[in-house]
Amino acid sequence: MTRTATAAVLREYGAPLRLETVTVPELRDDEVLVQIHGVGICHTDLTAATGGVPVPRPVVPGHEGAGVVTEQGSTIVVFDLGAVGTAAVMTARISLCENIIVVAPDPRRHGLARSLGATEVLSPDDHDDLGRHLRHLIGGGADYAVESVGAESVIRQALSSLTSPGVCATLGLRAGRNPVSIDQTHLLSGRTLTGVIEGDVDPHRFLPELAALWRDGHFPVDELVQTFDFTKLDDALAAVASGEIIRAVLTFDIRGNT
Incomplete structure:
Protein backbone atom coordinates (compact mmCIF):
# COMPACT_ATOMS: atom_id res chain seq x y z
CA MET A 1 0.00 0.00 0.00
CA THR A 2 1.41 3.40 -1.00
CA ARG A 3 1.79 5.79 1.93
CA THR A 4 1.74 9.56 1.59
CA ALA A 5 2.54 12.56 3.77
CA THR A 6 2.26 16.33 3.53
CA ALA A 7 5.61 18.11 3.23
CA ALA A 8 6.96 21.62 2.62
CA VAL A 9 8.87 21.31 -0.66
CA LEU A 10 11.52 23.65 -2.10
CA ARG A 11 11.70 23.28 -5.88
CA GLU A 12 13.83 26.30 -6.83
CA TYR A 13 16.18 28.58 -4.88
CA GLY A 14 14.36 31.69 -3.70
CA ALA A 15 10.91 30.27 -4.42
CA PRO A 16 8.32 29.89 -1.64
CA LEU A 17 8.03 26.49 0.00
CA ARG A 18 4.86 24.71 -1.08
CA LEU A 19 2.83 22.20 0.89
CA GLU A 20 2.63 19.09 -1.28
CA THR A 21 1.55 15.49 -0.92
CA VAL A 22 4.61 13.27 -1.23
CA THR A 23 5.02 9.50 -1.37
CA VAL A 24 6.73 7.85 1.60
CA PRO A 25 9.25 5.37 0.13
CA GLU A 26 9.69 1.82 1.37
CA LEU A 27 11.88 1.59 4.44
CA ARG A 28 15.50 0.51 3.91
CA ASP A 29 17.37 -1.63 6.46
CA ASP A 30 19.29 1.36 7.82
CA GLU A 31 16.30 3.71 8.10
CA VAL A 32 13.47 4.44 10.49
CA LEU A 33 10.07 6.01 9.90
CA VAL A 34 9.35 8.90 12.27
CA GLN A 35 6.00 10.49 12.99
CA ILE A 36 7.05 14.13 13.33
CA HIS A 37 5.48 16.06 16.21
CA GLY A 38 7.50 19.26 15.81
CA VAL A 39 10.39 20.69 13.80
CA GLY A 40 12.48 23.79 14.39
CA ILE A 41 13.28 26.31 11.66
CA CYS A 42 17.01 27.03 11.62
CA HIS A 43 18.67 29.96 9.87
CA THR A 44 20.57 27.31 7.91
CA ASP A 45 17.22 26.36 6.36
CA LEU A 46 16.72 29.97 5.23
CA THR A 47 20.23 30.10 3.78
CA ALA A 48 19.74 26.83 1.92
CA ALA A 49 16.39 27.96 0.53
CA THR A 50 18.08 30.92 -1.19
CA GLY A 51 21.01 28.88 -2.53
CA GLY A 52 23.58 29.96 0.07
CA VAL A 53 24.11 26.31 0.93
CA PRO A 54 23.83 24.06 -2.15
CA VAL A 55 21.14 21.39 -1.80
CA PRO A 56 19.61 19.05 -4.38
CA ARG A 57 16.17 20.09 -5.54
CA PRO A 58 13.35 19.39 -5.08
CA VAL A 59 14.04 19.00 -1.37
CA VAL A 60 12.14 18.99 1.92
CA PRO A 61 14.22 21.33 4.15
CA GLY A 62 14.61 20.92 7.89
CA HIS A 63 16.97 19.10 10.24
CA GLU A 64 15.53 19.78 13.71
CA GLY A 65 12.67 17.30 13.79
CA ALA A 66 11.35 15.58 16.90
CA GLY A 67 8.87 12.75 16.93
CA VAL A 68 8.18 9.09 17.54
CA VAL A 69 9.70 6.17 15.65
CA THR A 70 6.82 4.17 14.18
CA GLU A 71 8.82 1.68 12.12
CA GLN A 72 12.46 0.67 11.95
CA GLY A 73 14.75 -1.21 9.62
CA SER A 74 17.05 -4.02 10.70
CA THR A 75 20.08 -1.80 11.43
CA ILE A 76 20.65 0.42 14.49
CA VAL A 77 20.32 4.11 13.65
CA VAL A 78 21.86 7.04 15.54
CA PHE A 79 19.82 10.22 15.95
CA ASP A 80 21.01 13.76 16.52
CA LEU A 81 19.19 17.05 17.11
CA GLY A 82 19.74 20.67 16.17
CA ALA A 83 20.80 23.28 18.70
CA VAL A 84 19.68 26.75 19.72
CA GLY A 85 22.39 29.39 19.52
CA THR A 86 21.08 31.33 22.49
CA VAL A 201 29.51 16.49 21.86
CA ASP A 202 28.68 12.81 22.16
CA PRO A 203 24.88 12.84 21.71
CA HIS A 204 24.46 9.55 23.62
CA ARG A 205 25.80 11.24 26.76
CA PHE A 206 24.90 14.86 26.18
CA LEU A 207 21.25 14.68 25.13
CA PRO A 208 20.09 12.86 28.30
CA GLU A 209 22.02 15.43 30.36
CA LEU A 210 20.38 18.25 28.40
CA ALA A 211 16.91 16.76 28.91
CA ALA A 212 17.57 16.44 32.64
CA LEU A 213 18.67 20.08 32.86
CA TRP A 214 15.47 21.15 31.09
CA ARG A 215 13.32 18.95 33.34
CA ASP A 216 14.92 20.47 36.45
CA GLY A 217 14.33 24.02 35.22
CA HIS A 218 17.98 24.86 34.51
CA PHE A 219 17.71 24.99 30.70
CA PRO A 220 14.46 26.83 29.85
CA VAL A 221 14.47 26.45 26.08
CA ASP A 222 10.70 26.95 26.18
CA GLU A 223 11.35 30.69 26.54
CA LEU A 224 13.14 30.76 23.18
CA VAL A 225 10.47 28.96 21.16
CA GLN A 226 7.28 30.08 19.45
CA THR A 227 5.13 27.37 17.89
CA PHE A 228 3.31 27.60 14.57
CA ASP A 229 0.89 25.16 13.00
CA PHE A 230 2.45 23.54 9.93
CA THR A 231 -0.10 25.29 7.73
CA LYS A 232 1.33 28.64 8.94
CA LEU A 233 4.75 27.83 7.49
CA ASP A 234 5.08 31.17 5.68
CA ASP A 235 4.41 33.11 8.89
CA ALA A 236 7.03 31.06 10.75
CA LEU A 237 9.66 31.59 8.05
CA ALA A 238 8.99 35.34 8.00
CA ALA A 239 9.28 35.59 11.80
CA VAL A 240 12.64 33.78 11.78
CA ALA A 241 14.00 35.79 8.85
CA SER A 242 13.07 39.12 10.48
CA GLY A 243 14.65 38.22 13.83
CA GLU A 244 11.29 38.74 15.52
CA ILE A 245 11.67 35.43 17.37
CA ILE A 246 14.57 33.22 18.46
CA ARG A 247 13.28 29.87 17.21
CA ALA A 248 10.14 28.81 15.39
CA VAL A 249 8.85 25.27 15.82
CA LEU A 250 6.28 23.87 13.42
CA THR A 251 3.72 21.56 15.00
CA PHE A 252 1.60 18.96 13.28
CA ASP A 253 -1.83 17.42 13.59
CA ILE A 254 -0.57 13.85 13.94
CA ARG A 255 -3.96 12.18 13.75
CA GLY A 256 -3.60 9.81 10.84
CA ASN A 257 -0.46 11.53 9.52
CA THR A 258 3.21 10.48 9.47
Missing part, protein backbone atom coordinates in the same frame (compact mmCIF):
# COMPACT_ATOMS: atom_id res chain seq x y z
CA ALA A 87 21.64 28.22 24.61
CA ALA A 88 25.28 29.32 25.01
CA VAL A 89 24.13 31.83 27.63
CA MET A 90 22.21 29.20 29.60
CA THR A 91 25.12 26.77 29.32
CA ALA A 92 27.51 29.39 30.67
CA ARG A 93 25.19 30.01 33.61
CA ILE A 94 24.89 26.29 34.34
CA SER A 95 28.69 26.05 34.17
CA LEU A 96 28.90 28.74 36.88
CA CYS A 97 30.76 31.26 34.73
CA GLU A 98 31.37 34.44 36.71
CA ASN A 99 30.91 36.91 33.85
CA ILE A 100 28.51 36.17 30.98
CA ILE A 101 28.57 39.04 28.50
CA VAL A 102 26.29 39.15 25.47
CA VAL A 103 26.91 41.39 22.46
CA ALA A 104 23.68 41.74 20.47
CA PRO A 105 22.69 44.46 17.98
CA ASP A 106 18.96 43.78 18.35
CA PRO A 107 17.67 45.50 21.52
CA ARG A 108 14.67 43.16 21.50
CA ARG A 109 17.03 40.38 22.60
CA HIS A 110 18.66 42.21 25.51
CA GLY A 111 15.99 41.52 28.12
CA LEU A 112 15.85 37.87 27.15
CA ALA A 113 19.63 37.56 27.42
CA ARG A 114 19.55 38.93 30.97
CA SER A 115 16.69 36.64 31.97
CA LEU A 116 18.66 33.63 30.72
CA GLY A 117 21.74 34.49 32.76
CA ALA A 118 23.73 37.25 31.06
CA THR A 119 25.49 39.51 33.57
CA GLU A 120 26.05 42.24 30.96
CA VAL A 121 24.44 42.97 27.59
CA LEU A 122 26.07 45.30 25.07
CA SER A 123 25.23 46.71 21.66
CA PRO A 124 28.20 46.47 19.26
CA ASP A 125 27.48 49.93 17.84
CA ASP A 126 28.01 51.62 21.20
CA HIS A 127 31.81 51.13 21.23
CA ASP A 128 34.44 52.03 18.62
CA ASP A 129 36.81 49.30 19.86
CA LEU A 130 34.54 46.61 21.23
CA GLY A 131 37.33 44.14 21.95
CA ARG A 132 39.24 46.65 24.08
CA HIS A 133 36.06 47.63 25.92
CA LEU A 134 35.30 43.99 26.71
CA ARG A 135 38.83 43.34 27.98
CA HIS A 136 38.52 46.38 30.24
CA LEU A 137 35.04 45.37 31.39
CA ILE A 138 36.13 41.85 32.33
CA GLY A 139 39.52 42.84 33.68
CA GLY A 140 41.97 41.30 31.23
CA GLY A 141 39.71 39.55 28.75
CA ALA A 142 37.34 36.62 28.41
CA ASP A 143 38.44 33.01 28.78
CA TYR A 144 35.95 31.95 26.09
CA ALA A 145 34.02 33.68 23.33
CA VAL A 146 31.17 32.15 21.31
CA GLU A 147 30.78 33.79 17.89
CA SER A 148 27.49 32.82 16.25
CA VAL A 149 27.31 35.32 13.36
CA GLY A 150 30.06 34.14 11.02
CA ALA A 151 31.01 37.66 9.88
CA GLU A 152 34.72 38.45 9.64
CA SER A 153 34.36 41.65 11.69
CA VAL A 154 32.57 39.81 14.50
CA ILE A 155 35.15 37.00 14.55
CA ARG A 156 37.90 39.61 14.89
CA GLN A 157 36.05 41.34 17.73
CA ALA A 158 35.52 38.03 19.51
CA LEU A 159 39.21 37.13 19.24
CA SER A 160 40.30 40.54 20.50
CA SER A 161 38.01 40.23 23.53
CA LEU A 162 39.94 37.19 24.81
CA THR A 163 42.55 36.94 27.50
CA SER A 164 45.75 35.04 26.67
CA PRO A 165 45.33 32.14 26.42
CA GLY A 166 41.66 32.15 25.47
CA VAL A 167 39.41 30.28 23.05
CA CYS A 168 36.97 31.64 20.47
CA ALA A 169 34.45 29.17 19.04
CA THR A 170 32.94 30.21 15.71
CA LEU A 171 29.72 28.57 14.52
CA GLY A 172 27.85 31.18 12.49
CA LEU A 173 26.99 30.05 8.96
CA ARG A 174 27.23 32.52 6.07
CA ALA A 175 25.94 32.03 2.55
CA GLY A 176 28.54 30.63 0.14
CA ARG A 177 32.29 30.81 0.71
CA ASN A 178 33.33 32.90 3.68
CA PRO A 179 37.08 33.66 3.71
CA VAL A 180 38.22 35.25 6.96
CA SER A 181 41.57 36.91 7.68
CA ILE A 182 42.80 37.50 11.22
CA ASP A 183 45.83 39.05 12.87
CA GLN A 184 48.32 36.26 13.57
CA THR A 185 49.28 38.06 16.78
CA HIS A 186 46.14 36.62 18.36
CA LEU A 187 47.42 33.09 17.77
CA LEU A 188 51.01 33.84 18.78
CA SER A 189 49.75 35.18 22.11
CA GLY A 190 48.08 31.85 22.85
CA ARG A 191 44.56 32.54 21.65
CA THR A 192 42.70 29.82 19.75
CA LEU A 193 40.07 30.08 17.01
CA THR A 194 38.13 26.85 16.58
CA GLY A 195 35.10 25.74 14.61
CA VAL A 196 32.14 23.91 16.14
CA ILE A 197 29.64 21.54 14.55
CA GLU A 198 26.58 20.14 16.36
CA GLY A 199 28.03 21.22 19.71
CA ASP A 200 31.09 18.92 19.41
Whole structure:
Protein backbone atom coordinates (compact mmCIF):
# COMPACT_ATOMS: atom_id res chain seq x y z
CA MET A 1 0.00 0.00 0.00
CA THR A 2 1.41 3.40 -1.00
CA ARG A 3 1.79 5.79 1.93
CA THR A 4 1.74 9.56 1.59
CA ALA A 5 2.54 12.56 3.77
CA THR A 6 2.26 16.33 3.53
CA ALA A 7 5.61 18.11 3.23
CA ALA A 8 6.96 21.62 2.62
CA VAL A 9 8.87 21.31 -0.66
CA LEU A 10 11.52 23.65 -2.10
CA ARG A 11 11.70 23.28 -5.88
CA GLU A 12 13.83 26.30 -6.83
CA TYR A 13 16.18 28.58 -4.88
CA GLY A 14 14.36 31.69 -3.70
CA ALA A 15 10.91 30.27 -4.42
CA PRO A 16 8.32 29.89 -1.64
CA LEU A 17 8.03 26.49 0.00
CA ARG A 18 4.86 24.71 -1.08
CA LEU A 19 2.83 22.20 0.89
CA GLU A 20 2.63 19.09 -1.28
CA THR A 21 1.55 15.49 -0.92
CA VAL A 22 4.61 13.27 -1.23
CA THR A 23 5.02 9.50 -1.37
CA VAL A 24 6.73 7.85 1.60
CA PRO A 25 9.25 5.37 0.13
CA GLU A 26 9.69 1.82 1.37
CA LEU A 27 11.88 1.59 4.44
CA ARG A 28 15.50 0.51 3.91
CA ASP A 29 17.37 -1.63 6.46
CA ASP A 30 19.29 1.36 7.82
CA GLU A 31 16.30 3.71 8.10
CA VAL A 32 13.47 4.44 10.49
CA LEU A 33 10.07 6.01 9.90
CA VAL A 34 9.35 8.90 12.27
CA GLN A 35 6.00 10.49 12.99
CA ILE A 36 7.05 14.13 13.33
CA HIS A 37 5.48 16.06 16.21
CA GLY A 38 7.50 19.26 15.81
CA VAL A 39 10.39 20.69 13.80
CA GLY A 40 12.48 23.79 14.39
CA ILE A 41 13.28 26.31 11.66
CA CYS A 42 17.01 27.03 11.62
CA HIS A 43 18.67 29.96 9.87
CA THR A 44 20.57 27.31 7.91
CA ASP A 45 17.22 26.36 6.36
CA LEU A 46 16.72 29.97 5.23
CA THR A 47 20.23 30.10 3.78
CA ALA A 48 19.74 26.83 1.92
CA ALA A 49 16.39 27.96 0.53
CA THR A 50 18.08 30.92 -1.19
CA GLY A 51 21.01 28.88 -2.53
CA GLY A 52 23.58 29.96 0.07
CA VAL A 53 24.11 26.31 0.93
CA PRO A 54 23.83 24.06 -2.15
CA VAL A 55 21.14 21.39 -1.80
CA PRO A 56 19.61 19.05 -4.38
CA ARG A 57 16.17 20.09 -5.54
CA PRO A 58 13.35 19.39 -5.08
CA VAL A 59 14.04 19.00 -1.37
CA VAL A 60 12.14 18.99 1.92
CA PRO A 61 14.22 21.33 4.15
CA GLY A 62 14.61 20.92 7.89
CA HIS A 63 16.97 19.10 10.24
CA GLU A 64 15.53 19.78 13.71
CA GLY A 65 12.67 17.30 13.79
CA ALA A 66 11.35 15.58 16.90
CA GLY A 67 8.87 12.75 16.93
CA VAL A 68 8.18 9.09 17.54
CA VAL A 69 9.70 6.17 15.65
CA THR A 70 6.82 4.17 14.18
CA GLU A 71 8.82 1.68 12.12
CA GLN A 72 12.46 0.67 11.95
CA GLY A 73 14.75 -1.21 9.62
CA SER A 74 17.05 -4.02 10.70
CA THR A 75 20.08 -1.80 11.43
CA ILE A 76 20.65 0.42 14.49
CA VAL A 77 20.32 4.11 13.65
CA VAL A 78 21.86 7.04 15.54
CA PHE A 79 19.82 10.22 15.95
CA ASP A 80 21.01 13.76 16.52
CA LEU A 81 19.19 17.05 17.11
CA GLY A 82 19.74 20.67 16.17
CA ALA A 83 20.80 23.28 18.70
CA VAL A 84 19.68 26.75 19.72
CA GLY A 85 22.39 29.39 19.52
CA THR A 86 21.08 31.33 22.49
CA ALA A 87 21.64 28.22 24.61
CA ALA A 88 25.28 29.32 25.01
CA VAL A 89 24.13 31.83 27.63
CA MET A 90 22.21 29.20 29.60
CA THR A 91 25.12 26.77 29.32
CA ALA A 92 27.51 29.39 30.67
CA ARG A 93 25.19 30.01 33.61
CA ILE A 94 24.89 26.29 34.34
CA SER A 95 28.69 26.05 34.17
CA LEU A 96 28.90 28.74 36.88
CA CYS A 97 30.76 31.26 34.73
CA GLU A 98 31.37 34.44 36.71
CA ASN A 99 30.91 36.91 33.85
CA ILE A 100 28.51 36.17 30.98
CA ILE A 101 28.57 39.04 28.50
CA VAL A 102 26.29 39.15 25.47
CA VAL A 103 26.91 41.39 22.46
CA ALA A 104 23.68 41.74 20.47
CA PRO A 105 22.69 44.46 17.98
CA ASP A 106 18.96 43.78 18.35
CA PRO A 107 17.67 45.50 21.52
CA ARG A 108 14.67 43.16 21.50
CA ARG A 109 17.03 40.38 22.60
CA HIS A 110 18.66 42.21 25.51
CA GLY A 111 15.99 41.52 28.12
CA LEU A 112 15.85 37.87 27.15
CA ALA A 113 19.63 37.56 27.42
CA ARG A 114 19.55 38.93 30.97
CA SER A 115 16.69 36.64 31.97
CA LEU A 116 18.66 33.63 30.72
CA GLY A 117 21.74 34.49 32.76
CA ALA A 118 23.73 37.25 31.06
CA THR A 119 25.49 39.51 33.57
CA GLU A 120 26.05 42.24 30.96
CA VAL A 121 24.44 42.97 27.59
CA LEU A 122 26.07 45.30 25.07
CA SER A 123 25.23 46.71 21.66
CA PRO A 124 28.20 46.47 19.26
CA ASP A 125 27.48 49.93 17.84
CA ASP A 126 28.01 51.62 21.20
CA HIS A 127 31.81 51.13 21.23
CA ASP A 128 34.44 52.03 18.62
CA ASP A 129 36.81 49.30 19.86
CA LEU A 130 34.54 46.61 21.23
CA GLY A 131 37.33 44.14 21.95
CA ARG A 132 39.24 46.65 24.08
CA HIS A 133 36.06 47.63 25.92
CA LEU A 134 35.30 43.99 26.71
CA ARG A 135 38.83 43.34 27.98
CA HIS A 136 38.52 46.38 30.24
CA LEU A 137 35.04 45.37 31.39
CA ILE A 138 36.13 41.85 32.33
CA GLY A 139 39.52 42.84 33.68
CA GLY A 140 41.97 41.30 31.23
CA GLY A 141 39.71 39.55 28.75
CA ALA A 142 37.34 36.62 28.41
CA ASP A 143 38.44 33.01 28.78
CA TYR A 144 35.95 31.95 26.09
CA ALA A 145 34.02 33.68 23.33
CA VAL A 146 31.17 32.15 21.31
CA GLU A 147 30.78 33.79 17.89
CA SER A 148 27.49 32.82 16.25
CA VAL A 149 27.31 35.32 13.36
CA GLY A 150 30.06 34.14 11.02
CA ALA A 151 31.01 37.66 9.88
CA GLU A 152 34.72 38.45 9.64
CA SER A 153 34.36 41.65 11.69
CA VAL A 154 32.57 39.81 14.50
CA ILE A 155 35.15 37.00 14.55
CA ARG A 156 37.90 39.61 14.89
CA GLN A 157 36.05 41.34 17.73
CA ALA A 158 35.52 38.03 19.51
CA LEU A 159 39.21 37.13 19.24
CA SER A 160 40.30 40.54 20.50
CA SER A 161 38.01 40.23 23.53
CA LEU A 162 39.94 37.19 24.81
CA THR A 163 42.55 36.94 27.50
CA SER A 164 45.75 35.04 26.67
CA PRO A 165 45.33 32.14 26.42
CA GLY A 166 41.66 32.15 25.47
CA VAL A 167 39.41 30.28 23.05
CA CYS A 168 36.97 31.64 20.47
CA ALA A 169 34.45 29.17 19.04
CA THR A 170 32.94 30.21 15.71
CA LEU A 171 29.72 28.57 14.52
CA GLY A 172 27.85 31.18 12.49
CA LEU A 173 26.99 30.05 8.96
CA ARG A 174 27.23 32.52 6.07
CA ALA A 175 25.94 32.03 2.55
CA GLY A 176 28.54 30.63 0.14
CA ARG A 177 32.29 30.81 0.71
CA ASN A 178 33.33 32.90 3.68
CA PRO A 179 37.08 33.66 3.71
CA VAL A 180 38.22 35.25 6.96
CA SER A 181 41.57 36.91 7.68
CA ILE A 182 42.80 37.50 11.22
CA ASP A 183 45.83 39.05 12.87
CA GLN A 184 48.32 36.26 13.57
CA THR A 185 49.28 38.06 16.78
CA HIS A 186 46.14 36.62 18.36
CA LEU A 187 47.42 33.09 17.77
CA LEU A 188 51.01 33.84 18.78
CA SER A 189 49.75 35.18 22.11
CA GLY A 190 48.08 31.85 22.85
CA ARG A 191 44.56 32.54 21.65
CA THR A 192 42.70 29.82 19.75
CA LEU A 193 40.07 30.08 17.01
CA THR A 194 38.13 26.85 16.58
CA GLY A 195 35.10 25.74 14.61
CA VAL A 196 32.14 23.91 16.14
CA ILE A 197 29.64 21.54 14.55
CA GLU A 198 26.58 20.14 16.36
CA GLY A 199 28.03 21.22 19.71
CA ASP A 200 31.09 18.92 19.41
CA VAL A 201 29.51 16.49 21.86
CA ASP A 202 28.68 12.81 22.16
CA PRO A 203 24.88 12.84 21.71
CA HIS A 204 24.46 9.55 23.62
CA ARG A 205 25.80 11.24 26.76
CA PHE A 206 24.90 14.86 26.18
CA LEU A 207 21.25 14.68 25.13
CA PRO A 208 20.09 12.86 28.30
CA GLU A 209 22.02 15.43 30.36
CA LEU A 210 20.38 18.25 28.40
CA ALA A 211 16.91 16.76 28.91
CA ALA A 212 17.57 16.44 32.64
CA LEU A 213 18.67 20.08 32.86
CA TRP A 214 15.47 21.15 31.09
CA ARG A 215 13.32 18.95 33.34
CA ASP A 216 14.92 20.47 36.45
CA GLY A 217 14.33 24.02 35.22
CA HIS A 218 17.98 24.86 34.51
CA PHE A 219 17.71 24.99 30.70
CA PRO A 220 14.46 26.83 29.85
CA VAL A 221 14.47 26.45 26.08
CA ASP A 222 10.70 26.95 26.18
CA GLU A 223 11.35 30.69 26.54
CA LEU A 224 13.14 30.76 23.18
CA VAL A 225 10.47 28.96 21.16
CA GLN A 226 7.28 30.08 19.45
CA THR A 227 5.13 27.37 17.89
CA PHE A 228 3.31 27.60 14.57
CA ASP A 229 0.89 25.16 13.00
CA PHE A 230 2.45 23.54 9.93
CA THR A 231 -0.10 25.29 7.73
CA LYS A 232 1.33 28.64 8.94
CA LEU A 233 4.75 27.83 7.49
CA ASP A 234 5.08 31.17 5.68
CA ASP A 235 4.41 33.11 8.89
CA ALA A 236 7.03 31.06 10.75
CA LEU A 237 9.66 31.59 8.05
CA ALA A 238 8.99 35.34 8.00
CA ALA A 239 9.28 35.59 11.80
CA VAL A 240 12.64 33.78 11.78
CA ALA A 241 14.00 35.79 8.85
CA SER A 242 13.07 39.12 10.48
CA GLY A 243 14.65 38.22 13.83
CA GLU A 244 11.29 38.74 15.52
CA ILE A 245 11.67 35.43 17.37
CA ILE A 246 14.57 33.22 18.46
CA ARG A 247 13.28 29.87 17.21
CA ALA A 248 10.14 28.81 15.39
CA VAL A 249 8.85 25.27 15.82
CA LEU A 250 6.28 23.87 13.42
CA THR A 251 3.72 21.56 15.00
CA PHE A 252 1.60 18.96 13.28
CA ASP A 253 -1.83 17.42 13.59
CA ILE A 254 -0.57 13.85 13.94
CA ARG A 255 -3.96 12.18 13.75
CA GLY A 256 -3.60 9.81 10.84
CA ASN A 257 -0.46 11.53 9.52
CA THR A 258 3.21 10.48 9.47
